Structures are given as structure tokens and as C-alpha cells.
Amino acid sequence: MVQLKPQEKIEDLQCDGLSIIQSSTEYRFTTDAVLLANFCRDMRGKVCVEFGAGSGVVSILVAHKKHPKRVVALEIQPQLADMMRRSVELNGQTDVIEVYTADLKDAVQYVRDADVVICNPPYRRIGSGETQTAPNIALCRHEIAATLADVISSAAKTLNNRGRLYLVHQADRLCEIVTLCKEYGLAVKEIVPVCPSPRHQPNLTLICAVKGGAADCKLRLPIYIRD
Numbered sequence: 001m002v003q004l005k006p007q008e009k010i011e012d013l014q015c016d017g018l019s020i021i022q023s024s025t026e027y028r029f030t031t032d033a034v035l036l037a038n039f040c041r042d043m044r045g046k047v048c049v050e051f052g053a054g055s056g057v058v059s060i061l062v063a064h065k066k067h068p069k070r071v072v073a074l075e076i077q078p079q080l081a082d083m084m085r086r087s088v089e090l091n092g093q094t095d096v097i098e099v100y101t102a103d104l105k106d107a108v109q110y111v112r113d114a115d116v117v118i119c120n121p122p123y124r125r126i127g128s129g130e131t132q133t134a135p136n137i138a139l140c141r142h143e144i145a146a147t148l149a150d151v152i153s154s155a156a157k158t159l160n161n162r163g164r165l166y167l168v169h170q171a172d173r174l175c176e177i178v179t180l181c182k183e184y185g186l187a188v189k190e191i192v193p194v195c196p197s198p199r200h201q202p203n204l205t206l207i208c209a210v211k212g213g214a215a216d217c218k219l220r221l222p223i224y225i226r227d
Contacts, residue, residue, distance in 0.1 A: 001088040010090070013057070018064060020057055020089045026080060027140035030055040031225060032204060033120050035194060036168040037061035039206045043068045049158055050074065051104035051151060054140065056084030056097075058118055063096045066163035072111045074102045076145050077136060085178035104146055104154050113160040121151050123170045144182045148173065149180055156184040167209070168194075173200040193222040 004010070006162050007024045022028050037058045040048075043066035050059045053073035075081040081101040088097045100110055104119070124142045139145055146154075148169070155165045165186055169177060171193065178188050186209040193202035202222060 002090050013061070015061060016064065018060060018091050019059060019087070020055060021083045021090070022055060023079075023083065025134075025136075027054060027137050029055060032168050033057045034061065035204075035223065036118065036120050036166060038118065039168070039192065039208070040064050040066055040118060040166045042164070043116055045069045047111065047113075048072070048116040048118060049107060049111055049114045050058050050147070051107065051117060051119040051154065052076070052121055052140075053084055053099070054080050054120075056087050056099070058098050058120060059084070059099075060087060060091060060093065062118065064091075068096070068116070071097045072114070073097060073099045074104050074107060074110065075098070075099070076101070076103050077139060079136070098176060105134070105150055107154050107158045109191070111158065112205060114158050114163060115160060116164050116166065117155040117158055118166045119151050119155070120168050121146065122147065123173075148176060152177070152180045152186065156186055159186075161212045163211045165207070165209045165211070167207040168204060170205065171205045174205050174207075177205075177207055181209045186211050187215055188217050189213055190218050190220060192220040195222050195224050197226045198224050 010019050011022050046068050047070045048068045049072045053075040059071045059073045078101050085099045117144050181188050188209045191207040192206040194204035195202050
């Protein structure tokens with residue numbers, strides 16, 4: 001067992017006995033992260049980098065379900081990176097997952113020519129949406145430390161040719177995502193709309209883009225969170 005800090009507890013990920021440490025004072029993972037982890041494909045034996053790993057749910061699920069050779073997880077907030085390290089240890093994944101307290105814009109200092117980059121970034125521009133008074137929560141929800149352009153440009157630098165970027169983001173920023181991907185040499189190849197229910201319009205999109213890929217894209221059937 002790993003040591004827990006005040007306000008922390010171990011939660012069951014409901015996936016083959018995997019667990020994760022969560023804190024009542026830190027940003028908690030959401031359904032978006034689980035959808036992103038499940039969306040990733042073709043990762044067996046490959047090198048994967050996660051930008052903004054938070055408390056580690058995506059890397060932990062991907063390492064278990066997708067069988068990559070190596071996962072390099074980057075998280076700028078030290079307390080979240082520390083939680084993730086202990087969760088990785090808890091799940092016996094230290095031979096696969098490496099955790100670094102690092103800015104995603106410095107990713108090439110930790111790995112080059114990666115096969116896959118995964119990111120569940122802050123969704124909101126500074127000044128938009130609900131204002132967060134806690135700085136640590138604000139960093140996770142707003143583009144304070146990294147913008148969408150930072151995410152995509154850093155992914156382009158980190159990936160090898162034909163490497164894949166897997167991204168989850170707000171549906172109303174899809175046009176911006178496609179434009180930025182083209183600007184930095186990534187081709188959006190797959191789009192999956194995510195709807196709260198069959199009665200609602202998509203509020204999220206899952207995106208797969210390929211570095212140096214051709215300009216053909218598949219629009220998939222939507223995922224419904226609740227039936």
C-alpha cells in the first residue's frame with residue numbers, strides 16, 4: 001500500500017482491479033478522460049506521451065488496456081504528479097509509466113519521435129466560463145499554463161512521422177482544432193462526437209490526427225453518455 005496524504009483516498013477505476021488516488025482539494029478526473037483512454041488505438045509496443053496527465057487516469061488505463069511499450073506522463077503541477085506516481089506504484093505499473101513534473105511545451109526534453117501523444121487539455125480560454133478561485137483547479141480548466149495551440153504545436157514536435165495525436169475537447173472548438181492541426185502539419189483523420197444523451201447536441205469531440213497524414217477524415221457515429 002502507498003501512503004495517502006490528508007484529503008486523499010483510493011478509488012476503484014472499475015477496470016480489472018485498477019485504482020487511483022484522488023483528493024478532495026484537487027481537480028478530479030471526469031468521464032472525458034475515460035472516453036479518451038478508450039478512444040486510443042494501435043498502441044501495442046509503442047511509445048506514448050501524455051500531456052497534462054493530472055492524477056494519471058488516462059495513462060493508467062492506457063498502460064493496462066492498450067499495451068504500449070512505454071508511457072511518458074507529463075504534469076506541470078507537482079502535487080498532481082506526486083499523486084500519479086503513487087497511483088502508478090499502487091497499480092504495479094512502474095515498469096511502463098514514467099511520471100515527470102514538467103510543462104508539456106518541454107516534452108521534447110523527455111522523449112522524441114513518440115508514436116502517440118494523448119491529451120485531455122484545459123477546455124476554456126482565459127476569461128471564459130466559470131471563474132475558479134483555487135489556482136490549482138483553474139490550471140486544469142483554463143488555458144493558463146498551455147493553450148490549445150501549445151498542445152498541438154508541442155505534439156507536432158514530439159511525434160514521429162505518422163505519429164498520432166489523440167485529443168478530447170469541446171465540440172464548439174472543433175474548427176479551431178482542425179485549423180491548428182493543419183498549421184502544424186497534422187491531419188485530422190477521425191472525429192467522434194460525444195453527446196450527453198440522444199436528445200442533446202454534441203458537447204465534446206474525440207479527435208485523432210496524424211503527423212504528415214493525408215487530408216481524408218472519417219466522421220464517426222456519436223457516443224451517448226446516457227441512453
